[in-house]
Amino acid sequence: MKLVLAIVQDEDVRRLMDGLTEGGFSFTRIASTGGFLRSGNTTLIIGVEDDKLDDVISIIEKKCKTRDRIITSPTPMGGATDIFLPQAVEVTIGGATVFVLDVEKFFRI
Amino acid sequence: MKLVLAIVQDEDVRRLMDGLTEGGFSFTRIASTGGFLRSGNTTLIIGVEDDKLDDVISIIEKKCKTRDRIITSPTPMGGATDIFLPQAVEVTIGGATVFVLDVEKFFRI
Amino acid sequence: MKLVLAIVQDEDVRRLMDGLTEGGFSFTRIASTGGFLRSGNTTLIIGVEDDKLDDVISIIEKKCKTRDRIITSPTPMGGATDIFLPQAVEVTIGGATVFVLDVEKFFRI
Numbered sequence: 001m002k003l004v005l006a007i008v009q010d011e012d013v014r015r016l017m018d019g020l021t022e023g024g025f026s027f028t029r030i031a032s033t034g035g036f037l038r039s040g041n042t043t044l045i046i047g048v049e050d051d052k053l054d055d056v057i058s059i060i061e062k063k064c065k066t067r068d069r070i071i072t073s074p075t076p077m078g079g080a081t082d083i084f085l086p087q088a089v090e091v092t093i094g095g096a097t098v099f100v101l102d103v104e105k106f107f108r109i
Numbered sequence: 110m111k112l113v114l115a116i117v118q119d120e121d122v123r124r125l126m127d128g129l130t131e132g133g134f135s136f137t138r139i140a141s142t143g144g145f146l147r148s149g150n151t152t153l154i155i156g157v158e159d160d161k162l163d164d165v166i167s168i169i170e171k172k173c174k175t176r177d178r179i180i181t182s183p184t185p186m187g188g189a190t191d192i193f194l195p196q197a198v199e200v201t202i203g204g205a206t207v208f209v210l211d212v213e214k215f216f217r218i
Numbered sequence: 219m220k221l222v223l224a225i226v227q228d229e230d231v232r233r234l235m236d237g238l239t240e241g242g243f244s245f246t247r248i249a250s251t252g253g254f255l256r257s258g259n260t261t262l263i264i265g266v267e268d269d270k271l272d273d274v275i276s277i278i279e280k281k282c283k284t285r286d287r288i289i290t291s292p293t294p295m296g297g298a299t300d301i302f303l304p305q306a307v308e309v310t311i312g313g314a315t316v317f318v319l320d321v322e323k324f325f326r327i
């Protein structure tokens with residue numbers, strides 16, 4: 001068994017959860033926050049049999065989209081002043097960040 | 110050391126946490142949501158020495174109960190209509206879903 | 219690739235997140251609760267290349283402080299009475315509790 005940790009954008013979560021349920025996969029949802037943008041995203045825990053791992057990954061690929069987001073990141077004016085001009089910076093957020101871990105034991109109690 | 114991820118029903122969490130604390134085990138609690146029922150449950154992270162894993166599993170078995178829950182799942186009326194009749198479906202929710210992972214390194218800083 | 223799960227005190231999270239971002243590390247933040255004190259703390263998920271693991275651990279060591287906290291834990295008066303006198307107990311909370319797991323596969327979708 002493998003444990004898939006998938007960090008996805010909130011915009012894609014409902015579509016992804018429906019896709020996983022239709023595919024017969026069980027999973028658990030956890031609210032999380034991105035380290036860089038400091039805005040909300042979602043971490044899914046998906047325990048899956050080894051031979052079905054590729055199916056889960058292809059559902060994630062189908063349902064999660066890459067998006068560009070403009071963030072204003074304060075940039076120092078330079079010189080001695082303390083004034084910060086907001087500079088628009090474009091950041092591309094990937095569809096999903098996915099870690100696959102090996103499960104040593106699995107119990108349904 | 111092993112890392113136990115235990116997904117349990119909210120009704121059992123207080124009893125389980127008390128049982129783990131009485132047994133001298135440390136753990137961390139995370140609020141989560143079930144993928145199928147889309148209702149709240151709890152994910153516990155329990156780091157435990159290899160030789161104490163069985164003790165943790167038996168505490169989880171003792172404190173977490175299986176429950177039946179009736180959910181109304183909308184069923185299409187069939188034919189061309191868009192009307193959905195709520196149909197009562199009984200779902201059995203297990204006491205706990207438990208993943209055991211191997212810990213490569215552990216630090217108390 | 220390694221997956222670092224770091225459970226840290228809320229007081230240190232902002233400083234730690236800034237340190238990780240300055241170091242060029244990506245991570246995800248999850249709100250959590252301590253099993254013993256039952257008060258809020260933070261779990262960070264940090265996926266990091268094998269050769270950079272030590273850098274991440276030393277940032278955690280630099281930014282997270284051990285703290286003492288006085289908790290009042292009810293102590294039975296002894297004897298037949300049900301009266302509980304709050305007794306002040308000093309608990310030392312470590313800077314961080316860190317688990318390092320091996321990542322079998324990593325995808326950026």
Ligand SMILES: Nc1ncnc2c1ncn2[C@@H]1O[C@@H]2COP(=O)(O)O[C@H]3[C@@H](O)[C@H](n4cnc5c(N)ncnc54)O[C@@H]3COP(=O)(O)O[C@H]2[C@H]1O
Nearest residue numbers: 007034035036037038092093094097244245246263264265
């Ligand atoms: N130092 C930096 N400089 C410039 N741009 C930066 C940057 N750090 C991150 N970004 C960009 O910002 C996007 C959002 O990152 P955030 O950390 O908020 O949200 C992240 C984070 O929650 C999670 N994540 C990504 N890599 C991770 C890792 N190695 N460990 C744990 N979580 C990770 O996945 C979310 C999406 O990541 P993704 O890479 O697709 O998209 C990232 C990336 O394109």
Ligand SMILES: Nc1ncnc2c1ncn2[C@@H]1O[C@@H]2COP(=O)(O)O[C@H]3[C@@H](O)[C@H](n4cnc5c(N)ncnc54)O[C@@H]3COP(=O)(O)O[C@H]2[C@H]1O
Nearest residue numbers: 026027028045046047116143144145146147201202203206
């Ligand atoms: N496609 C489906 N058709 C019919 N019935 C279905 C179904 N998927 C789930 N169920 C039933 O609904 C119960 C609640 O599932 P839920 O996903 O809300 O809540 C789940 C989920 O949060 C977690 N979980 C279970 N298996 C998991 C896995 N492989 N990976 C991650 N989390 C899992 O444990 C909770 C309890 O699971 P448990 O199996 O005891 O109980 C499940 C199961 O009996």
Ligand SMILES: Nc1ncnc2c1ncn2[C@@H]1O[C@@H]2COP(=O)(O)O[C@H]3[C@@H](O)[C@H](n4cnc5c(N)ncnc54)O[C@@H]3COP(=O)(O)O[C@H]2[C@H]1O
Nearest residue numbers: 135136137154155156225252253254255256310311312315
């Ligand atoms: N049975 C007991 N008797 C007396 N004192 C006790 C105790 N259990 C815990 N403590 C003390 O209370 C502090 C806070 O524990 P808490 O469980 O709230 O918050 C914990 C918990 O959320 C997490 N943690 C620690 N060990 C863990 C483990 N093995 N598995 C999962 N999470 C762990 O890290 C936080 C800080 O832990 P840390 O060890 O630095 O600090 C602990 C410890 O010094």
